[in-house]
Every structure is written in C-alpha cells, then in structure tokens.
Amino acid sequence: MWNLARFAASRLSRSRRLFSSAIPGPCIVHKRGADILHDPWFNKDTGFPLTERDRLGLRGLLPPRVISFEQQYDRFMESYRSLERNTKCQPESVVALAKWRILNRLHDRNETLYYRVLIDNIKDFAPIIYTPTVGLVCQNYSGLFRRPRGMYFSAKDKGEMMSMIYNWPAQQVDMIVLTDGSRILGLGDLGVQGIGIPIGKLDMYVAAAGINPQRILPVMLDVGTNNQKLLEDPLYLGLRQPRLEGEEYLSIVDEFMEAVFTRWPKAIVQFEDFQMKWAFETLERYRKKFCMFNDDIQGTAGVALAGLLGTVRAQGRSLADFANQKIVVVGAGSAGLGVLSMAVQAVARMAGKSETAASNFFLLDKDGLITKERKNLDPAAAPFAKDPGQIVGLREGASLLEVVKKVKPDVLLGLSGVGGVFNEEVVLKAMHESDSSKPAIFAMSNPTMNAECTAADAFKHAGENIVFASGSPFENVNLGSNGKVGHVNQANNMYLFPGIGLGALLSGAHFITDGMLQAAAECLASYMTDEEIQRGILYPSINRVFDISQQRLEHLSCELLLQRNWQKGMEMWVPESWRTCQKRRRWNTYFEICGTLFTAHLFMRSRLRILFSTIWMEAISM
Ligand SMILES: NC(=O)C1=CN([C@@H]2O[C@H](COP(=O)(O)OP(=O)(O)OC[C@H]3O[C@@H](n4cnc5c(N)ncnc54)[C@H](O)[C@@H]3O)[C@@H](O)[C@H]2O)C=CC1
Ligand SMILES: CC(=O)C(=O)O
Numbered sequence: 001m002w003n004l005a006r007f008a009a010s011r012l013s014r015s016r017r018l019f020s021s022a023i024p025g026p027c028i029v030h031k032r033g034a035d036i037l038h039d040p041w042f043n044k045d046t047g048f049p050l051t052e053r054d055r056l057g058l059r060g061l062l063p064p065r066v067i068s069f070e071q072q073y074d075r076f077m078e079s080y081r082s083l084e085r086n087t088k089c090q091p092e093s094v095v096a097l098a099k100w101r102i103l104n105r106l107h108d109r110n111e112t113l114y115y116r117v118l119i120d121n122i123k124d125f126a127p128i129i130y131t132p133t134v135g136l137v138c139q140n141y142s143g144l145f146r147r148p149r150g151m152y153f154s155a156k157d158k159g160e161m162m163s164m165i166y167n168w169p170a171q172q173v174d175m176i177v178l179t180d181g182s183r184i185l186g187l188g189d190l191g192v193q194g195i196g197i198p199i200g201k202l203d204m205y206v207a208a209a210g211i212n213p214q215r216i217l218p219v220m221l222d223v224g225t226n227n228q229k230l231l232e233d234p235l236y237l238g239l240r241q242p243r244l245e246g247e248e249y250l251s252i253v254d255e256f257m258e259a260v261f262t263r264w265p266k267a268i269v270q271f272e273d274f275q276m277k278w279a280f281e282t283l284e285r286y287r288k289k290f291c292m293f294n295d296d297i298q299g300t301a302g303v304a305l306a307g308l309l310g311t312v313r314a315q316g317r318s319l320a321d322f323a324n325q326k327i328v329v330v331g332a333g334s335a336g337l338g339v340l341s342m343a344v345q346a347v348a349r350m351a352g353k354s355e356t357a358a359s360n361f362f363l364l365d366k367d368g369l370i371t372k373e374r375k376n377l378d379p380a381a382a383p384f385a386k387d388p389g390q391i392v393g394l395r396e397g398a399s400l401l402e403v404v405k406k407v408k409p410d411v412l413l414g415l416s417g418v419g420g421v422f423n424e425e426v427v428l429k430a431m432h433e434s435d436s437s438k439p440a441i442f443a444m445s446n447p448t449m450n451a452e453c454t455a456a457d458a459f460k461h462a463g464e465n466i467v468f469a470s471g472s473p474f475e476n477v478n479l480g481s482n483g484k485v486g487h488v489n490q491a492n493n494m495y496l497f498p499g500i501g502l503g504a505l506l507s508g509a510h511f512i513t514d515g516m517l518q519a520a521a522e523c524l525a526s527y528m529t530d531e532e533i534q535r536g537i538l539y540p541s542i543n544r545v546f547d548i549s550q551q552r553l554e555h556l557s558c559e560l561l562l563q564r565n566w567q568k569g570m571e572m573w574v575p576e577s578w579r580t581c582q583k584r585r586r587w588n589t590y591f592e593i594c595g596t597l598f599t600a601h602l603f604m605r606s607r608l609r610i611l612f613s614t615i616w617m618e619a620i621s622m
C-alpha cells in the first residue's frame with residue numbers, strides 16, 4: 001500500500017528538486033489489520049475493496065458491503081445536513097460546536113475524506129474549523145478533548161526538545177504553526193487550549209494551498225498561563241503555573257526553534273497568536289535566522305493593505321491616492337501596528353516620501369489617541385505617535401469619538417479585540433461626516449463577538465454607501481431598497497498565509513521578507529475587477545481561495561528573485577532562462593522551469609477533485 005500523501009507531495013515538491021536531493025518518494029506502509037483502520041491516514045472505512053481486505057488482513061473487520069469514496073462523501077454530507085436541520089432551534093454556540101464535533105470525528109477517523117469534504121465545502125466549513133467556532137472550541141478545549149493532535153512542548157521539557165522532536169512520526173514536515181496560547185483571537189490567554197488555532201490554520205493551509213496534510217505540524221508551546229480561571233480549573237490540561245517571562249521564556253522558544261530546524265531544515269514556522277511583546281521580539285529574533293513569519297503582524301498587515309487599496313479604488317481614485325487616505329486604527333497591538341507599518345511602507349513607496357508617510361494615520365489604544373506625550377510609549381508604537389503640535393484640536397488620549405469627529409476619516413479600522421467599540425455614535429460621526437466619497441469600516445477583531453461592530457449595525461448607522469469588512473464572517477446585509485445588498489468582506493489573514501507558506505515552500509525561500517509580504521498584498525488587491533470593487537467587494541469569495549494562493553505564489557517567487565535574499569550559491573542555481581521568463585512575465589514557462597506550474601495547477605485547479613478522489617485512492621491501494 002502506498003502512502004498517497006507522499007505521492008501527491010512528491011509532485012508538489014518538484015521545484016525543490018532544483019535545490020534538494022531529498023525528494024520524498026512513495027513509501028510502503030507496514031501496518032496491517034486493525035492498525036490500518038485506526039490510522040486516519042490509511043483508513044478507508046468501508047471503502048476497502050475485497051482484494052485489499054485480503055491483502056491487508058482486514059477480512060472480517062469490516063461489514064461486507066464495499067462503499068465507494070463518493071458514497072462515503074455523500075453519506076457524510078447527508079449526516080451533516082441532517083444535523084443542520086435538526087438543530088435549527090438550538091442556540092448558535094451549541095449548533096456550532098455540534099458541527100465542529102462531527103467534522104473533528106471525521107478528521108480523527110479518515111483524513112482523506114475529511115480534507116475532501118473540507119475543500120469542496122470550504123465556504124460552509126471555514127467558519128467551523130476556523131474563526132469564529134475555533135474560538136469557542138479553544139475556550140472549551142478541556143471538555144472537548146478526545147485525542148491529541150500536533151505536538152505539545154512545555155516549560156518542563158527544557159533540555160529535552162531536541163530528542164522530543166523525533167517523536168513526531170512523519171519523516172518530513174513543511175509547515176508548522178506555533179502558538180504559546182497567550183492571545184487567542186480576541187479571547188486573551190487560553191494557555192494550552194490555544195492549540196485549536198494552529199490546527200485550524202493548518203487545515204486552511206491544506207484546503208487553500210494544497211499543502212500536504214501529512215507534512216503539517218500544529219505546535220503548542222506551553223509556558224504556563226496567567227488565566228486565573230484556567231489555573232483553578234481541575235480539568236485544565238496545560239501546565240498549572242504562571243507564564244514564564246524574560247530570558248526563561250526566550251530560552252524555551254530558542255530551544256524549540258533549534259530542535260525544529262535541526263530535524264527539518266526546510267520547514268516554515270508561522271508564529272500565531274502570541275501576546276504583543278513576544279510577537280515582535282520573536283519576529284526580530286528569528287526572521288533572519290530561520291524561515292518564519294508572524295501571521296498576526298505580517299499576514300494581517302497584507303490582508304488589510306489589500307483591502308485598503310481596494311477602498312481607494314472603490315472611491316474611484318487611483319492607487320497613488322492611498323497616500324492621502326486618512327486612516328484611524330483602533331488597537332495598537334501586534335495586528336494594528338503590523339498594519340500601520342505595512343501601510344506606511346506602501347505610502348513611502350507610492351509617494352516617495354518616507355518622513356511624512358505616517359502623517360494621515362491615527363493610532364489609538366485602550367487609553368485613547370497615542371501621541372508623543374504618552375508616558376511609557378511603546379517603542380513599536382512610537383513611529384505612529386502624533387506630534388501634539390500637528391494635530392490641532394486633539395490631545396494625548398483623545399477618545400475615539402473625539403478623533404473621528406475631528407479627523408473625518410476615510411477608513412476606520414479596528415484591531416482592538418473589543419466587541420462593539422464602534423458604537424452607533426462613532427459610526428455615525430465617522431461615516432456620515434467622513435470626507436470620503438465611500439468611507440470604509442474594517443471591524444477586524446475576532447471572533448464574531450469581538451468585532452468592533454456588526455455588519456448590520458455598520459450599514460444601519462452609516463448608510464448604504466460604505467465599504468465594510470470584518471475579521472469573522474457575517475452574512476451580507478439586505479438593504480431593503482430594490483433588492484440592494486450591503487456586501488460583507490472577510491478581512492482575515494486566511495487570504496494571505498496559505499499563499500505565503502506555499503510560495504516560500506515551493507520557491508525554497510530561506511527567509512520571508514517584508515518585500516515578499518508586500519508583493520502578496522498587492523497581488524491580492526489586484527485580484528479584484530473594477531466592477532466587483534464598485535459593488536464594495538474587496539476580497540474574492542473564499543471559494544476562490546485556491547486561485548488566490550496560486551497567484552500569491554507567483555508574485556512571491558518573483559519578489560524573492562528580485563530581493564536576492566537567498567544564499568549566493570542558490571542564486572547560481574537559477575537558470576538564466578528563468579530570470580528571462582520572469583522579466584518578461586511569461587509565467588507559464590517561468591513555472592515550468594522552476595517545476596511548480598504543473599503541480600500547483602494540479603493541486604489548485606479543476607483537477608483537484610480528481611487528485612483527491614482518484615489519485616489518492618488509487619495510490620493508496622497500489
Ligand atoms: N482579521 C484578522 O485577520 C486578524 C484579526 N486580529 C484580531 O485583532 C485583535 C487584536 O489582536 P492583537 O493586536 O494581536 O492584540 P493585542 O492584545 O496585541 O492588542 C490589542 C490592542 O487593542 C487596544 N485596545 C484594547 N481596548 C481598546 C479600546 N477600548 N479602544 C481602543 N483600543 C483598545 C489595546 O490597548 C492594544 O493596543 C484580536 O481580536 C484578533 O483576533 C488579529 C490578527 C488578524
Ligand atoms: C485571524 C487571526 O489570526 C486572529 O484573529 O488572531
């Protein structure tokens with residue numbers, strides 16, 4: 001029996017042949033009988049044909065009738081739909097958790113079927129495996145826990161991580177999502193329960209970028225928790241001690257990173273949902289040493305920038321006008337500061353002026369407007385702190401309402417984690433009195449209850465002529481008049497990180513640079529047609545997320561070449577013709593040369609269905 005995932009991965013990894021001789025080939029599975037049925041990777045449930053049942057010692061362990069993959073798929077979807085029908089009157093959170101449970105059970109039992117249903121129904125299932133339901137799952141993790149998934153490294157494992165990493169059964173790992181659980185969505189410190197986030201993010205990698213699911217690894221770094229409720233909970237599954245701080249904390253992360261890159265030197269590590277101080281510190285500490293990025297700082301920034309550029313287009317202005325947009329950012333944490341840094345870089349590039357690039361941006365935190373007069377001003381926020389002399393009528397700590405009244409922003413962007421902070425008065429003032437012909441509200445905090453305002457409230461208070469985006473999904477809003485619809489965009493880093501990971505993986509990047517992220521953001525922005533933008537649609541439908549990841553891949557790889565950020569030796573490896581194709585934008589030839597076009601298309605386009613249903617199943621039975 002062949003390991004199918006590796007078979008598929010060997011196709012996806014063709015580009016790596018340029019750089020590496022360690023190409024994963026198909027491997028033989030030695031398991032037999034009940035062990036196969038209990039291994040979600042090889043289990044086909046009732047799908048094993050009789051010949052395989054004989055060969056693999058499965059005779060008598062399954063009901064006699066052989067059910068095809070398609071029938072299994074239909075059966076699962078029918079049970080899912082019937083759950084939806086039967087829980088119509090139940091509270092939303094109960095239904096969401098029931099849906100998560102049914103998907104999770106499939107994940108535990110038969111991964112091939114799980115990823116197939118996930119990919120085919122990504123629009124319906126993303127809100128369950130990802131935000132908002134994943135937040136609820138993390139909050140209730142101790143009660144929901146049935147089987148471990150991913151790896152757990154704790155402060156108690158200090159000195160042991162190098163050997164522990166070899167406990168992971170897969171030979172190769174490409175993508176790792178790592179959290180310490182200290183800031184899970186807008187829900188705060190959830191300690192070890194935060195593992196749900198890496199799991200959900202990696203499912204998005206598989207569904208959106210075609211990353212081989214056998215080469216992903218969700219990781220929880222448990223350094224304790226400062227959440228008193230969890231510390232007192234007898235069923236809490238993490239370390240019951242306060243979080244490590246300072247050098248003690250960093251030494252744990254250092255040890256983990258060394259262990260990971262010793263075993264898998266070509267892996268990519270995505271840092272996720274670290275509290276702000278560690279988010280910035282670890283990014284600076286590792287970004288030039290390992291292939292890693294921080295999704296909350298960098299991925300969010302890319303998605304927000306793409307949306308902001310779309311907003312400029314929606315106003316009927318040229319992109320260069322981005323430099324003149326007045327943007328109020330509410331939330332000076334890792335996400336808000338990441339967005340502002342990338343926006344400033346974009347303005348500096350477009351307008352060619354770096355000193356005044358931040359002049360139209362206003363930053364607020366829980367203590368109001370941030371100015372240079374702020375006591376204990378965070379160095380990360382300092383570049384965006386206003387000079388009191390330049391903002392007549394506004395003082396240090398001015399409230400959000402005061403700021404929007406005075407600034408009359410084009411865009412009000414929330415990354416505060418505080419639900420409802422864009423209240424009726426703020427939205428009215430910000431939007432009705434805005435100088436913009438089409439003002440925008442980005443309520444980007446997650447999960448849904450932490451959104452700065454709901455879609456319905458935004459359109460109700462600000463009127464029809466706005467652009468609206470939120471981090472978690474909302475239904476489009478019926479505006480009543482002539483069937484007009486207020487479009488809800490999902491401004492979530494899920495549009496970016498799968499493409500960043502895939503692009504970095506296939507191009508063999510050693511580091512992930514700001515330029516690569518900027519290129520990815522601009523690519524996402526350019527994806528929308530003028531007609532869509534006019535209708536207030538800033539991001540493609542989640543159903544198209546495969547196409548987006550692929551395009552991101554092209555831009556990212558191109559940027560990688562331009563940046564020359566890779567090792568000298570590797571640069572020599574790049575055939576001259578590749579550079580020529582890249583210059584002339586002959587993408588097809590370009591990708592054939594680097595060996596990814598075929599595989600990327602195979603994974604991402606129309607043949608995906610065949611790949612999953614036929615190739616995997618065939619290879620698994622070879
Ligand atoms: N849509 C997306 O793709 C993403 C959304 N987020 C969301 O952004 C939120 C914040 O994330 P981080 O920046 O990492 O958190 P953080 O904890 O680092 O920062 C939160 C910031 O909000 C400020 N704040 C708190 N209450 C406030 C109030 N009433 N008014 C104004 N500011 C207030 C805090 O002072 C702090 O500066 C979370 O809810 C998270 O889910 C984060 C990353 C991506
Ligand atoms: C989407 C995401 O990364 C967050 O809310 O933290």
Ligand SMILES: [Mg+2]
Nearest residue numbers: 272273295296
């Ligand atoms: Mg996050």
